[in-house]
Every structure is written in structure tokens, then in C-alpha cells.
Amino acid sequence: MLIFSGNSNLPLTKKIAESLGLEIGNLEITTFADNENRVRVKDRVVGEDCVVVQSTGVSPNLYYIELFLILDSLKRSGAKSITLVIPYLGYQRQDHIFRDGEAVSLEVIIKIIESLGVSKIISFDFHSIKIPELFQIPVTHLSAIPLFAGEIKKMNLDDAVLVSPDMGGIARAQKLSELCGNMPFISIVKNRDLNTGRIESATINGRVGKQAIIVDDVISTGETLVAAGDILAKNGCEKIFAMATHGIFAGKASEKLQNSNIEKVIVTDAINIPKNRVFEKLELISLAELIAKELRNK
Numbered sequence: 001m002l003i004f005s006g007n008s009n010l011p012l013t014k015k016i017a018e019s020l021g022l023e024i025g026n027l028e029i030t031t032f033a034d035n036e037n038r039v040r041v042k043d044r045v046v047g048e049d050c051v052v053v054q055s056t057g058v059s060p061n062l063y064y065i066e067l068f069l070i071l072d073s074l075k076r077s078g079a080k081s082i083t084l085v086i087p088y089l090g091y092q093r094q095d096h097i098f099r100d101g102e103a104v105s106l107e108v109i110i111k112i113i114e115s116l117g118v119s120k121i122i123s124f125d126f127h128s129i130k131i132p133e134l135f136q137i138p139v140t141h142l143s144a145i146p147l148f149a150g151e152i153k154k155m156n157l158d159d160a161v162l163v164s165p166d167m168g169g170i171a172r173a174q175k176l177s178e179l180c181g182n183m184p185f186i187s188i189v190k191n192r193d194l195n196t197g198r199i200e201s202a203t204i205n206g207r208v209g210k211q212a213i214i215v216d217d218v219i220s221t222g223e224t225l226v227a228a229g230d231i232l233a234k235n236g237c238e239k240i241f242a243m244a245t246h247g248i249f250a251g252k253a254s255e256k257l258q259n260s261n262i263e264k265v266i267v268t269d270a271i272n273i274p275k276n277r278v279f280e281k282l283e284l285i286s287l288a289e290l291i292a293k294e295l296r297n298k
């Protein structure tokens with residue numbers, strides 16, 4: 001097996017490669033003056049099973065183009081198979097038409113990935129459980145929820161509830177609840193303006209404990225978590241934690257979360273978080289071992 005990395009999440013690829021006892025393969029990725037990318041695989045890949053690790057985050061367009069060119073270079077150079085490890089599949093929240101006239105962006109991304117000869121996809125905690133069905137190729141949908149359950153067990157909480165910050169996340173909170181010995185879970189009803197993306201209102205559905213752990217798939221602007229933290233605090237919650245698989249931290253999200261009612265924000269390394277987005281309340285857990293295990297069993 002050969003493993004290659006785009007530029008989106010080299011630290012995660014390094015950990016995966018280390019766990020598998022592999023060296024990261026040699027790709028030459030350069031950028032022309034006009035910002036077009038140029039990709040060339042320097043290793044011999046003829047007849048080899050190749051793994052490509054690339055995530056997205058705040059620069060989905062850049063990293064998707066890079067990924068498409070990496071896939072094409074491997075296929076043209078004779079790779080036997082390509083497993084794409086894409087811990088965060090960017091554009092996944094645009095998986096259907098919300099307003100008349102919109103593109104179904106995720107479908108476009110999937111069509112391109114499939115047309116480039118990917119044999120299999122490994123990804124984490126999709127926004128919707130229907131996403132694997134949109135692919136024609138096999139998808140291994142892994143989850144960080146068991147890792148979050150491990151973190152919660154270490155926390156020593158005596159009156160805690162799990163919180164889904166919106167109705168769409170209830171199944172996720174339920175799964176975490178089962179892994180935490182049926183810890184109670186509640187949900188927030190959140191209304192977002194479809195034109196501006198701003199949260200207009202949030203109300204709680206259920207009894208709040210002394211401690212709350214908000215669980216979500218992705219943090220982008222941070223507004224969902226901040227709104228959830230505010231309403232939980234208003235309802236008497238004393239300690240509020242948040243856990244999400246994908247930490248994009250777009251715009252001023254890090255600052256907003258640092259100044260919020262939330263005490264600690266735990267995310268995985270599905271998306272690489274550059275130093276300028278790291279904040280004091282942030283804690284990271286790694287997906288590398290779960291990915292390495294999956295690749296070993298492949």
C-alpha cells in the first residue's frame with residue numbers, strides 16, 4: 001500500500017502513515033503565478049493500491065482541485081486502486097435543494113470524485129445519514145462518537161445531559177447517549193434564515209442538567225454552538241461542553257467560542273486547524289488510529 005497526502009491535512013496523514021509503518025509518497029504540488037495548481041506523482045505507482053488523504057475545511061475549492069489533480073495523476077500513472085480518505089467531505093451540507101434554482105453541490109463533488117477512478121471512500125460523521133447512498137462506489141462511514149464517549153467518561157459529571165443543537169442531530173446525540181450508559185439527551189429547536197445563514201431563534205426541548213455536553217457534526221461559524229450555550233446557561237446549566245467531529249472554525253468562530261458560555265470545545269483532527277484558529281478552550285483528539293485500523297483491514 002502507498003499513501004499520499006494533499007496539502008490540507010499533512011499532520012493527520014503523518015500520524016496515519018506512522019501507524020501503518022509507511023512513508024508518505026512523493027507528490028510534486030506546485031502553483032502557477034495565476035494560482036492554477038500543477039500536480040505530479042514522483043513515485044512508481046503502476047499496479048499499486050494507493051491511499052490519498054485529503055480533507056477540506058475553510059478552503060474547500062482549493063483542496064478539492066488539488067485532490068482532483070492528485071487522483072488523476074495516480075490513475076494516469078497506473079495505480080491499481082485508489083482509496084480516498086476524506087475525513088471531512090466538504091460541500092456535504094449542500095446535499096439537496098433548499099431554495100428553488102440551487103445546485104446540489106455535493107452531487108457535483110461526488111460525480112467528479114467517482115469519474116476520477118476512486119475505488120473506495122473513507123469518511124467521518126456525515127451531516128446526513130443519507131449521504132453514503134449518493135455514491136456509486138463503496139463508502140466506509142466512520143464516527144468519532146465512540147471517542148467522544150471515552151472523553152465524557154473521563155469527565156466525572158454527576159447531572160449531565162447530552163444536547164443536540166438542532167433537530168437534525170438527534171440521532172447523533174442518541175448514539176452517544178447509548179455509549180454513555182443511556183445518559184439523558186435533549187435537543188434544541190434552531191431556526192436559521194436560509195438566505196443569510198444566521199440563526200434567528202433557538203428553544204430547548206427537554207430538561208437541562210447541571211452540566212451539558214453539546215454534540216454536533218461540524219462547527220463552521222460557531223453560531224450554532226454559541227446560541228446553544230446561551231440558551232443552556234439561561235436555563236440554569238452551570239457547565240457546558242461541546243464536541244464536534246469537524247472543526248472548520250470559519251471567520252471569527254474561534255474568537256466567538258472562546259468568549260462564549262462554553263467551557264471546552266473538543267474536536268477531532270479531521271480538519272487541520274492552523275495556529276491562527278487555535279483558541280484556549282479548544283481540545284483535539286485524533287482520528288489517525290481509527291483510519292489506520294480501517295486501512296489495515298481493507
Ligand code: R5P
Pocket residue numbers: 093127165166168169216217218219220221222223224225
Ligand atoms: C447543522 O445542521 C449542522 O449540524 C451544524 O450545527 C452547523 O452546520 C454548524 O454551523 P455553524 O457553526 O456555522 O453554526
